[in-house]
Amino acid sequence: METKGARLEEWSQRIAEHGGRVTRPRRVVxxxxxxxxxxxxxxxICTRARRRYPSLGLVTVYRTLDVLETLAVxxxxxxxxxxxxxxxxxxGHHHLLLCRRCGRAMEFSGWDALDxxxxxxxxATGYRVEEHLLQLIGLCPRCYAQLKEGERG
Ligand SMILES: [Zn+2]
Ligand SMILES: [Zn+2]
Structure with missing residues (x-):
């Protein structure tokens, strides 16, 4: 598994390759x-990043996220x-599971039964579908267990 540091360098490199500047505030984001x-x-993100870079603006956060989303990272x-x-x-193509209680997210793939x-x-509609996004919302195993525990207690 790649480390967070390696991933940060990889993202920075991708941004630079696409003509973006890798500034200190962007790195903090x-x-x-x-x-x-x-x-x-x-x-x-802005609130957390300001602990390390107090003058960071929300606009910089949005711009950095735009770039990272364009690069699909x-x-x-x-x-x-x-x-x-x-x-x-x-x-690659992934779907997402999101816990509504704690906010934890998990990507999954290989179960594409949508065809x-x-x-x-x-x-039925005459549309030609080119791509899809799928996000499922519910409870993660930990939250589900805690909820069951609460019902019993
Ligand atoms: Zn949860
Ligand atoms: Zn899919």
């Missing part, structure tokens, strides 16, 4: 993303509070 346990909203998550949050992405549904939809 990337560090915060890589260290987070759950997907973070731009505001949450971060993934956007839709949270129930209406915020978008971001997490480091595994390369039949997509074919039916295309036939």
């Amino acid at each position: 990337m560090q915060v993303l890589l260290e987070a346990e759950t997907p973070l909203s731009p505001q949450e 971060v993934r956007r998550v839709h949270r129930e509070d209406g915020c978008h949050a971001y997490l480091p992405a595994t390369p 039949g549904l997509i074919a039916e939809l295309e036939a």
Whole structure:
């Protein structure tokens, strides 16, 4: 498994290859993303990153996230509070499981049984589907266990 430090260097290199500047505030934003346990909203990223780089602006956070999303190294998550949050992405096509209680997210792949549904939809609507995003929301094993525990106690 690659380390967070290696990943930070890889992201920085990708940004530079695409003509972006790798500034200190951008690096701090990337560090915060890589260290987070759950997907973070731009505001949450900004708050954490300011502990290390107090003059960081929210605009810089948004711009950095835009670049990282374009490079497909971060993934956007839709949270129930209406915020978008971001997490480091595994390369390739993945789906997402999100815990509504603690906010933990998990990517998964290899269970793409959507082809039949997509074919039916295309036939019914005339649309040609080119890609899809799938995010499932529920409870992670830990939260589910805690909830069961609470019901018993
Ligand atoms: Zn949870
Ligand atoms: Zn899929």
